[in-house]
Amino acid sequence: GAVVSQHPSWVICKSGTSVKIECRSLDFQATTMFWYRQFPKKSLMLMATSNEGSKATYEQGVEKDKFLINHASLTLSTLTVTSAHPEDSSFYICSARLLPISNQPQHFGDGTRLSIL
Amino acid sequence: QKEVEQDPGPLSVPEGAIVSLNCTYSNSAFQYFMWYRQYSRKGPELLMYTYSSGNKEDGRFTAQVDKSSKYISLFIRDSQPSDSATYLCAFSSGSARQLTFGSGTQLTVLP
Numbered sequence: 320g321a322v323v324s325q326h327p328s329w330v331i332c333k334s335g336t337s338v339k340i341e342c343r344s345l346d347f348q349a350t351t352m353f354w355y356r357q358f359p360k361k362s363l364m365l366m367a368t369s370n371e372g373s374k375a376t377y378e379q380g381v382e383k384d385k386f387l388i389n390h391a392s393l394t395l396s397t398l399t400v401t402s403a404h405p406e407d408s409s410f411y412i413c414s415a416r417l418l419p420i421s422n423q424p425q426h427f428g429d430g431t432r433l434s435i436l
Numbered sequence: 437q438k439e440v441e442q443d444p445g446p447l448s449v450p451e452g453a454i455v456s457l458n459c460t461y462s463n464s465a466f467q468y469f470m471w472y473r474q475y476s477r478k479g480p481e482l483l484m485y486t487y488s489s490g491n492k493e494d495g496r497f498t499a500q501v502d503k504s505s506k507y508i509s510l511f512i513r514d515s516q517p518s519d520s521a522t523y524l525c526a527f528s529s530g531s532a533r534q535l536t537f538g539s540g541t542q543l544t545v546l547p
Binding site: 426 | 468470472477478479480481482485524534535537538539540542
C-alpha cells in the first residue's frame with residue numbers, strides 16, 4: 320500500500336491565488352522529504368529538500384519565496400505556491416525516505432496536478 | 437555528456453513479450469540504482485532497488501547492473517497490458533540524498 324500520501328490530487332484556481340499542497344508519510348517518520356515538479360512527458364525535476372525542524376534546501380533556479388516549504392512535523396511537509404500564475408501550472412510530486420538509513424529508496428506520493436487559470 | 441541517458445521510446449510490444457529497458461550513466465559516484473514505474477497522472481512507484489552489480493529478480497521483473505560499463509537494465513517477462521506506463525531509472529550516490537532520474541521510457545503493451 321501507499322507509504323506517502325499527497326493532497327489534494329488536483330486543484331484548479333485563479334491567477335494570484337496561493338495554493339497549499341500537503342505531503343504525509345504514513346506509518347513512518349520522515350526527517351527528509353523531497354518536492355519535485357514534472358512537466359508533461361518529462362522527467363522529475365527536484366525543486367527542494369524539506370528538512371524537519373529547519374529550513375528547506377532549494378535547488379538552483381527555484382524561488383524560495385515563491386515556493387514556501389514547511390516541514391513542521393516528522394510526518395508532514397507542505398508546499399505553498401504563492402501568488403500562483405499560469406506558468407506555475409504543473410504536476411507536483413513529493414517523496415520521503417524511510418528512516419533511519421539515508422540510502423533507503425524514496426517513496427513517492429501520487430502527485431498534485433495544479434492548474435492556474 | 438548527460439549524467440544519465442535513457443531512450444524515451446515510445447516502445448510498443450505485444451502482450452507476453454520480454455521487454456528490455458536500459459539506462460547508461462557517467463557518474464562513477466552512483467552506488468544505488470532504482471527503477472520506478474509511473475502511470476499517467478500518478479507518482480512514481482518503486483519497482484526495483486539495488487546497490488551491487490549483477491541481477492536482482494522480483495517476480496516478472498529483473499534488474500541488471502553493470503558498474504564497469506555504467507549500464508543498468510530492467511527486464512519484464514510475460515509483459516501485460518497493465519505494464520503500460522513510463523519507466524524511470526534513478527541513481528544516487530552514497531553521500532548525496534537526492535536522486536538523479538533518467539528521462540523515462542514510455543512503454544505500451546498491446547493486448
